[in-house]
Amino acid sequence: MNAETMRIGIAGINGRVGRLLREEVVAAGATLAGGSTRNGILEPVADAASPICPIFTSVADLAKVCDVVIDFTNASTVCAHARDLAQSGTAWVLGTTGLGEREQDAVDVAARQIPVVQAANFSPGVTLMTRLARQMAAALPGREYDAEILEMHHRQKVDAPSGTALAIGNAVADGRGIMLKDHMEVARSGHTGPRADDAIGFAVLRGGQIVGEHSVIFTSAHEQIALTHRSFDRRIYATGAVRAALWTGTRRAGLYSMDDVLGLA
Structure with missing residues (x-):
């Protein structure tokens, strides 16, 4: 799957990194398929080139229109996101930190069914x-x-x-x-x-x-x-996460890191 045919969703699309991810998905030539927010509202960003996209209140609904979801939300959402993305067969790029054993176990279980790129830092x-x-x-x-x-x-x-x-x-x-x-x-x-x-x-x-x-x-x-x-700029995390999202397009289920994305593993 190439960038032009890749449908990328953003969990927490209105967050600090989420706003940058919108721009980086477009810059990479991929399709911004949708995003999730708590209130279902897409807040504007400074970059007018950032497109309007469907907004959902649940990752389960977002996953239905995506090939991969990039997730920089909160540790409290990880178990639900792991379940929803695994059930939909949608790849997952996970940058959420602060996970406990329960959350990490949920990520590991999801990785048996879908490609998961997990990193504390995508730089x-x-x-x-x-x-x-x-x-x-x-x-x-x-x-x-x-x-x-x-x-x-x-x-x-x-x-x-x-x-x-x-x-x-x-x-x-x-x-x-x-x-x-x-x-x-x-x-x-x-x-x-x-x-x-x-x-x-x-x-x-x-x-x-x-x-x-x-x-x-x-x-x-x-x-x-x-x-x-x-x-110097949070954009480096967004750029790396989009690179990881594009990389998942040809991968089988498994738990991967940025070492894999960069060809270091």
């Missing part, structure tokens, strides 16, 4: 950074190199650490053959004692309207190496 740069973090962690043992992850976002962000920071942390843990949940240190206050070997630390900053900044830092007694990614 190619972050995808490469996460891959490099895994390789670095494998080469730099925890008993010698302390791993710390620093992230900063706009003041409205409701989850912490960010989904991207956790993805980087999971990559570090994977590189070292450990589980992040057993080694992550998020809050440090008071007399905490010395830092444990293999600990993966997180520092979270919030302020202003910063789109997103992430660093992973490895420090030994003799050297330090850091990787940093800064997002």
